Amino acid sequence: MSLYHEAAALLTGPSTHGGSLKSRVFSNKELKSPPAQVYALALETCKWSSVLKEVIENAELLKHERKLTPILSLLLTHDHLLSKSGIALPPTHGLRQSIDRHKARLSSELTKSRLRLQCPTLAHLRDLIESFTATKHPRWIRINTIKSTLDAQLSSTFKDFTVVPSISEILASSRREKVLCLDGHVPNLIAVPPGVMDFTKSEAYKRGEIILQDKASCFPGYLLDPRGGEEGDVVDACAAPGNKTTHLAGILAERGEKVTIHAFEKDRNRARTLKKMVGVAGGEGWTVVHAGEDFLRADPAEFKGVGALLLDPSCSGSGIVGRDDLPELHLPEPPGNKSNKVGGGNGGKKRKRAEGGEVGRPEKGVMVDDDGEMMVVSSEKDLQQRIEALAAFQLQIILHAFEFPDAKKVTYSTCSIHAGENEGVTLKALRSEVARRRGWRVFKREEQIRGMREWDVRGELEASEGDKEVAEGCIRAYRDDGRGTMGFFVVMFVRDGTVDGERKLEEDEEGPYVRDKLGRIVRDGNGIPTLKATGRKAVELEEEEDEKYGSGSDGEGPFVRDAEGRIVRGPDGMPMLKSGGVEEDGSDDGWSGFDD
Numbered sequence: 021m022s023l024y025h026e027a028a029a030l031l032t033g034p035s036t037h038g039g040s041l042k043s044r045v046f047s048n049k050e051l052k053s054p055p056a057q058v059y060a061l062a063l064e065t066c067k068w069s070s071v072l073k074e075v076i077e078n079a080e081l082l083k084h085e086r087k088l089t090p091i092l093s094l095l096l097t098h099d100h101l102l103s104k105s106g107i108a109l110p111p112t113h114g115l116r117q118s119i120d121r122h123k124a125r126l127s128s129e130l131t132k133s134r135l136r137l138q139c140p141t142l143a144h145l146r147d148l149i150e151s152f153t154a155t156k157h158p159r160w161i162r163i164n165t166i167k168s169t170l171d172a173q174l175s176s177t178f179k180d181f182t183v184v185p186s187i188s189e190i191l192a193s194s195r196r197e198k199v200l201c202l203d204g205h206v207p208n209l210i211a212v213p214p215g216v217m218d219f220t221k222s223e224a225y226k227r228g229e230i231i232l233q234d235k236a237s238c239f240p241g242y243l244l245d246p247r248g249g250e251e252g253d254v255v256d257a258c259a260a261p262g263n264k265t266t267h268l269a270g271i272l273a274e275r276g277e278k279v280t281i282h283a284f285e286k287d288r289n290r291a292r293t294l295k296k297m298v299g300v301a302g303g304e305g306w307t308v309v310h311a312g313e314d315f316l317r318a319d320p321a322e323f324k325g326v327g328a329l330l331l332d333p334s335c336s337g338s339g340i341v342g343r344d345d346l347p348e349l350h351l352p353e354p355p356g357n358k359s360n361k362v363g364g365g366n367g368g369k370k371r372k373r374a375e376g377g378e379v380g381r382p383e384k385g386v387m388v389d390d391d392g393e394m395m396v397v398s399s400e401k402d403l404q405q406r407i408e409a410l411a412a413f414q415l416q417i418i419l420h421a422f423e424f425p426d427a428k429k430v431t432y433s434t435c436s437i438h439a440g441e442n443e444g445v446t447l448k449a450l451r452s453e454v455a456r457r458r459g460w461r462v463f464k465r466e467e468q469i470r471g472m473r474e475w476d477v478r479g480e481l482e483a484s485e486g487d488k489e490v491a492e493g494c495i496r497a498y499r500d501d502g503r504g505t506m507g508f509f510v511v512m513f514v515r516d517g518t519v520d521g522e523r524k525l526e527e528d529e530e531g532p533y534v535r536d537k538l539g540r541i542v543r544d545g546n547g548i549p550t551l552k553a554t555g556r557k558a559v560e561l562e563e564e565e566d567e568k569y570g571s572g573s574d575g576e577g578p579f580v581r582d583a584e585g586r587i588v589r590g591p592d593g594m595p596m597l598k599s600g601g602v603e604e605d606g607s608d609d610g611w612s613g614f615d616d
């Protein structure tokens with residue numbers, strides 16, 4: 021099959037592969053043509069389809085070439101008029117000849133369309149098309165402070181750029197304008213127009229001095245604010261490909277801290293990418309990659325000294341920009357047909373959202389999570405079940421992190437817009453036994469590092485069940501809201517009194533006896549438990565009491581108690597002695613009384 025038939029099948033055929041156009045092309049093992057070529061042709065043809073439709077219809081191409089389908093006419097005309105190398109078929113090929121026969125007419129119709137759109141040159145028309153189809157999303161670039169500085173990059177990679185004061189100016193600029201904005205929330209972060217240059221080809225990128233990372237994806241590392249020193253080591257529980265790991269390393273490098281980041285990645289293939297990214301970024305000095313290791317199987321007791329954990333587990337990925345971002349496809353009308361304007365890329369029918377993996381609006385189709393895993397979502401119930409399964413896994417990750425003995429800070433983030441994966445998981449984590457036992461709570465907005473405190477998009481109050489402190493502590497980001505980020509969620513949990521809160525809860529909830537590591541009461545050979553308060557066996561105290569107060573003692577001390585076990589006191593508040601009368605000052609028998 022030719023490149024053109026393959027691209028046509030992708031744009032118009034039934035979706036058997038789900039996901040964005042990119043993932044459908046690159047995961048399609050049956051393609052004969054190079055995937056990159058098929059992808060570029062399909063994408064560019066979609067972008068230009070409104071102009072090309074007009075050109076093809078005015079040139080009456082389909083009337084004269086009855087064997088050409090509307091989609092093939094678009095793909096071939098695109099390459100004939102706009103690709104540098106023209107149609108990728110030999111001159112004798114029937115498809116190519118069907119276009120070549122109309123060369124002059126097609127070219128003059130393109131000129132007419134261009135002039136109608138007031139574009140003096142083809143380059144102007146290209147810019148116009150790009151601006152129509154551009155996603156309103158800037159390119160975010162994080163300066164890797166392990167290898168470079170903001171100043172060094174401003175005077176090298178970005179030396180020809182003009183600094184503008186706000187993100188709205190970046191969004192309003194043309195895709196190729198050399199303007200940049202220094203982010204006001206996250207340090208060492210820059211926004212530029214999306215088409216200004218291919219940064220992956222720049223020297224700074226190849227040397228690991230700059231990292232392409234969405235602003236919202238920088239929130240967890242920045243909010244966690246690892247300080248090293250007394251705070252200790254850091255765990256990145258779900259680390260590949262390593263954007264947040266290298267961000268953490270960059271923050272520590274800037275502070276001159278040499279603590280360890282334990283980066284867990286369960287998937288061996290993804291762990292290879294993680295190692296590569298850490299290497300290019302120069303983060304090896306800070307990072308131990310636990311390749312192929314499941315964070316849930318890591319024994320917290322072996323990570324004494326870990327004070328902070330960053331949790332960025334797999335999620336539905338519903339906030340990711342670039343999912344299903346295929347521009348609308350306009351097909352030319354075959355002779356005799358009425359209007360043939362169609363929704364994006366499905367030859368006559370509106371292309372279904374879910375084919376592109378969007379999970380916010382469930383229609384029959386495929387959902388793709390942020391690890392690229394696909395599953396069929398054919399109803400609202402399917403979607404809810406998927407979200408619930410993800411939320412259960414995400415909660416497990418948090419509860420496991422809460423058990424790390426020296427942990428005091430834990431960030432939890434997703435690139436999901438679903439409350440079930442965000443505020444819902446946060447509430448469940450806060451209500452868990454381990455959170456109560458160890459004193460975990462939400463890090464309040466007013467306590468957060470400046471940039472995060474000042475970010476004004478917060479958690480959903482309703483999803484936080486009306487708890488304002490939780491909602492305000494949660495940080496959200498939405499795509500297409502003018503702030504230029506992807507959809508995102510992050511919250512930080514903290515423990516205040518280190519182990520104090522923990523001890524208090526243990527005493528309250530676990531009773532007065534000494535317990536071992538597994539929470540079992542420590543007993544002697546006769547099964548007698550040991551009291552925490554005295555370190556002595558409970559039975560010894562009973563015996564002492566008997567000796568002191570006679571065998572009639574009920575083991576509850578010398579004071580009279582009421583039916584509910586409370587010490588009975590005289591009018592002055594002093595306890596009544598079992599032997600009769602009121603203990604004057606509680607001192608004459610050496611007993612200092614119970615605290616009831």
Ligand SMILES: C[S@@+](CC[C@H](N)C(=O)[O-])C[C@H]1O[C@@H](n2cnc3c(N)ncnc32)[C@H](O)[C@@H]1O
Binds near residue numbers: 257284286316
């Ligand atoms: C959302 S991605 C992480 C993105 C990463 N934090 C970044 O900023 O580049 C989630 C990753 O967690 C990994 N993962 C999922 N469950 C895990 C587990 N139990 N232990 C370790 N890694 C896990 C997945 O394989 C995936 O690579």
